[in-house]
Amino acid sequence: MTIKDIQNEIIDEFSMFDDWMQRYEYMIELGKSLPLIDDQYKTDDNIIKGCQSKVWVHAEMKDDNVVFTADSDAIITKGIIAILIRVFSNQTPQAIIEADTAFIDEIGLKEHLSPTRANGLVSMIKQIKMYAIAYQTQVK
Amino acid sequence: MLDVTAIRKDFPILSRKVNGKPLIYLDNAATSQTPQQVIDVIVDYYSNYNANIHRGVHTLSQEATDKYEAARHTIQKHFNAEKAHEIIFTSGTTHSINLVSNGFASLLKKDDEVIVSALEHHSNIVPWQMLCEKTGATLKVIPMNEEGELVMSDYSALLSNKTKLVFVNHISNALGTINPIKDIIEKAHNVGAAVLIDGAQACPHVKPDVQKLDVDFYVASAHKMCGPTGVGILYGKEEWLNKLPPYQGGGEMIAEVTFEKTTYADLPHKFEAGTPNICGGIAFGAAIDYMNTIGFNNIAAYENELLAYATKKLLEIEGLRIYGPDASGSKNKTSVISFNVGAIHPYDIGSIVDKLGIAVRTGHHCAQPIMDFYNIPGTVRASFAFYNTFEEVDTFVDALKKAVQMLS
Known part of the structure; x- marks a missing residue:
């Protein structure tokens, strides 16, 4: 599936929720259930320090695709990370570089991607793009 | 004793809604709200003698x-x-x-x-x-x-x-x-x-x-x-x-x-x-x-009562720990309550109570050495002013219980 397809799929899923509470409950479930990163990658090198929550991101290349794993110490942040990983992981560097994150607005989670939240997510998306650019250079 | 109902009328912002709920502003230690009397002075300056x-x-x-x-x-x-x-x-x-x-x-x-x-x-x-x-x-x-x-x-x-x-x-x-x-x-x-x-x-x-x-x-x-x-x-x-x-x-x-x-x-x-x-x-x-005009003695007396009430109500929540002096609300602190509930991250609590119209501060409060001392990533901080009410404390505690239930 392309990044756009996955984003549309997520928008469809979120359209079933009636209110913010259901959306948050879903994200909390995502945040609780997924093992998102191997412990060996939860290092200071991979940390993005926000004022509010911490985020760890690890990237590696597998068969021309970038595979991301990540984690956070806050559950809601982790739930959003799960969504971002579903969108960006296992895609080619080029597709990741070209993708946008407008779908986050459409699923009603915009405020978590505001720089004032300082939760590490804005930096995480930047980091994901940086990894893609770095791997793109390798592929060439 | 303060006439808080009258005082609240001085603050236009206190009647706005956030996320469809009446605003409950408990982030006074970061910035207090502005009464009409001060807003009028600002408008007068730019309107008449800038x-x-x-x-x-x-x-x-x-x-x-x-x-x-x-x-x-x-x-x-x-x-x-x-x-x-x-x-x-x-x-x-x-x-x-x-x-x-x-x-x-x-x-x-x-x-x-x-x-x-x-x-x-x-x-x-x-x-x-x-x-x-x-x-x-x-x-x-x-x-x-x-x-x-x-x-x-x-x-x-x-x-x-x-x-x-x-x-x-x-x-x-x-x-x-x-x-x-x-x-x-x-x-x-x-x-x-x-x-x-x-x-x-x-x-x-x-x-x-x-x-x-x-x-x-x-x-x-x-x-x-x-x-x-x-x-x-x-x-x-x-x-x-x-x-x-x-x-x-x-x-x-x-x-x-x-x-x-x-x-x-x-x-x-x-x-x-x-x-x-x-x-x-x-x-x-x-x-x-x-x-x-309100009087600092009146402000202190009222805020101490609010602090004692909020402290008592918050401590009824299982796993809630207040950081700082005398959690029972002694004279050694002002109307600030810095706390965590169990291992729940302060960011998660702050995000959910915001959805319920409540403004609290979360994080390390620009005081990382204190957070390091307690070995925590941060706290939720509710800080009260003389225009906050006992009813707001009740609504906040209910919202917090809801957040804890969702996050546990």
Whole structure:
């Protein structure tokens, strides 16, 4: 599936929720259930320090695709990370570089991607793009 | 006793909604809300007498200058400074601290010692670290205990004839601890050290008397006292302000300029280079008048009741831990409650209660050393003002229970 397809799929899923509470409950479930990163990658090198929550991101290349794993110490942040990983992981560097994150607005989670939240997510998306650019250079 | 229903009508923002719910504003330790009386002064300034001060012969400039200087006198009287020129207008507490620390760069020598407390905001740590780097002086830290109080016996042991400066906040922003500043100042003076007290968190709750405290420098921000952002004060004893070199060069702060030599203006202008926040200064005066009309004794009495009530209600939540002094709500703290519930991350709680219309602060509150002391990523901080109500406390506690239920 392309990044756009996955984003549309997520928008469809979120359209079933009636209110913010259901959306948050879903994200909390995502945040609780997924093992998102191997412990060996939860290092200071991979940390993005926000004022509010911490985020760890690890990237590696597998068969021309970038595979991301990540984690956070806050559950809601982790739930959003799960969504971002579903969108960006296992895609080619080029597709990741070209993708946008407008779908986050459409699923009603915009405020978590505001720089004032300082939760590490804005930096995480930047980091994901940086990894893609770095791997793109390798592929060439 | 306060008529809180009437007081709330003074604050237009308190009737707005957030996420479809009535706003409950419990982030007063970060910024207080602004009453109509102060908003009116701001509108009046820009509508009727906006002009540059201290140098125009025209009527508007004269009116603006008169009002600005009248605000300085209001502030002088409020803090009981001996002289009006001991009140320097700044852009806020951080600016005031930097003005002093920068001035001391020329007065300190290698091996001199400066003391800060473990309870400081980053704005009262970083400028002194920079000062020590510049001068070769050593930074010493008064430790805190588990109750979030300074260990005064350790403070006494740190003091010596090498100590030149002591910096402590009057009240901790992260925990609400009221520090024994009278004692801290006396002990510092006994070894000949100067003392700067950061009053940013204290001034919304108490009325400091700088002469009675015998403090050398006292700093505060308007935006925590029902005034606008971007303006604050530095109080300094005249003898100290005369000793410190100017902080910034520019207009207003000079007496005479030639390319060979510039002579500086007298206090307070020596430290007020450039066009100041004129409207902000005037509005700060109006904010102080507003708070004094309500009365600081009334404010403290009411906030203490709110604090005791909120503390009791919050502690009914299983796993909730309050950080700082006397969780039962003693006289040693102001109306700030810093807490966590079990292992739930403060960010998660803050995000959910925001959806329910409630503003609290989450994170490390620019006081990372305190969070490191407790080995936590941060706390949720609810800080109450005299316009908050007991009903708001109830709604907040219910919202918190909902958040805990969703996150557990």
